[in-house]
Amino acid sequence: MxxxxxxxxxxxxxxxxxxxxxxxxxxxxxxxxxxxDSGGAGAVMMExxxxxxxxxxxxxxxxxxxxxxxxxxxxxxxxLAKGCAAAAENEMMNMSYVDDGGRMTMMGGSAGNGxxxxxxxxxxxxxxxxxxxxxxxxxxxxxxxxVKSSPNPRNYxxxxxxxxxxxxxxxxxxxxxxxxxxxxxxVHNHAxxxxxxxxxxxxxxxxxxxxAPWSAPAAPCDPWGTQLHAAAHSSESSY
DNA sequence: CGATTTTGACCCGCGC
DNA sequence: GCGCGGGTCAAAATCG
Numbered sequence: 374m375x376x377x378x379x380x381x382x383x384x385x386x387x388x389x390x391x392x393x394x395x396x397x398x399x400x401x402x403x404x405x406x407x408x409x410d411s412g413g414a415g416a417v418m419m420e421x422x423x424x425x426x427x428x429x430x431x432x433x434x435x436x437x438x439x440x441x442x443x444x445x446x447x448x449x450x451x452x453l454a455k456g457c458a459a460a461a462e463n464e465m466m467n468m469s470y471v472d473d474g475g476r477m478t479m480m481g482g483s484a485g486n487g488x489x490x491x492x493x494x495x496x497x498x499x500x501x502x503x504x505x506x507x508x509x510x511x512x513x514x515x516x517x518x519x520v521k522s523s524p525n526p527r528n529y530x531x532x533x534x535x536x537x538x539x540x541x542x543x544x545x546x547x548x549x550x551x552x553x554x555x556x557x558x559x560v561h562n563h564a565x566x567x568x569x570x571x572x573x574x575x576x577x578x579x580x581x582x583x584x585a586p587w588s589a590p591a592a593p594c595d596p597w598g599t600q601l602h603a604a605a606h607s608s609e610s611s612y
Numbered sequence: 613c614g615a616t617t618t619t620g621a622c623c624c625g626c627g628c
Numbered sequence: 629g630c631g632c633g634g635g636t637c638a639a640a641a642t643c644g
Contacts, residue, residue, distance in 0.1 A: 513615085513616065513617085514616075514617055514618080515617090515635095515636070515637075515638095516618095516619090516635070516636060516637080517617090517618075517619075518633090518634065518635070518636095520633075520634065521632085521633060521634085522633090522634095527634085527635095529635070529636075531636095533615090533616090540635095542635095
């Protein structure tokens with residue numbers, strides 16, 4: 374899907390916005406309980422360095438407030454066709470942190486994880502024309518299901534990395550099909566694919582900075598830098 | 613040829 | 629206990 378999509382996610386974000394490789398300024402902050410597998414509903418905060426060429430409206434890095442639910446931020450990893458013009462279409466992303474109960478924008482979760490291991494969930498509601506928001510990781514689709522709660526089918530993806538059980542669900546917003554609801558379920562236990570060997574560190578170092586919930590503790594201080602490299606190989610063909 | 617997507621079937625939890 | 633709904637599996641098809 375999204376076959377014709379050239380660049381998506383971080384990659385596109387970078388390409389479209391002349392986004393400089395994130396330096397020390399870029400970082401994600403997540404509470405240990407969220408990064409680890411405890412699934413606690415803690416504060417979520419992210420920081421993004423201001424992209425060079427985009428309008429403040431769109432690319433201005435928002436720091437998500439630490440509210441219980443219903444976070445808001447500018448799109449950290451929007452699915453873009455290409456260019457800032459396209460980016461503008463994704464001008465807004467609502468990010469909702471889903472506590473382990475699984476409620477938020479998606480209402481499924483009856484089976485899902487409900488009752489199994491408590492894995493962190495993060496949900497995004499993103500205005501986008503493409504369904505899959507690339508986050509730098511390689512996802513493999515393993516299912517598609519029409520759900521009652523929505524006229525739009527829900528797609529199920531699993532991280533391609535061996536041993537990584539992170540999943541994500543993608544579906545169009547039932548109320549407004551222009552929005553894509555993406556739910557990440559779990560935490561990656563590996564670095565963003567694409568970087569051969571050297572950069573691979575034991576995923577869970579004591580690094581204070583970790584990647585976003587949809588990425589993971591893998592690339593502590595330079596999540597995007599890693600992803601940008603990775604995206605150059607993986608995203609385009611994948612989505 | 614390998615990786616990924618598609619799609620129907622199956623499984624499981626939950627509510628009635 | 630049964631039916632429903634959601635999530636996952638797995639074989640076949642497709643694509644690069």
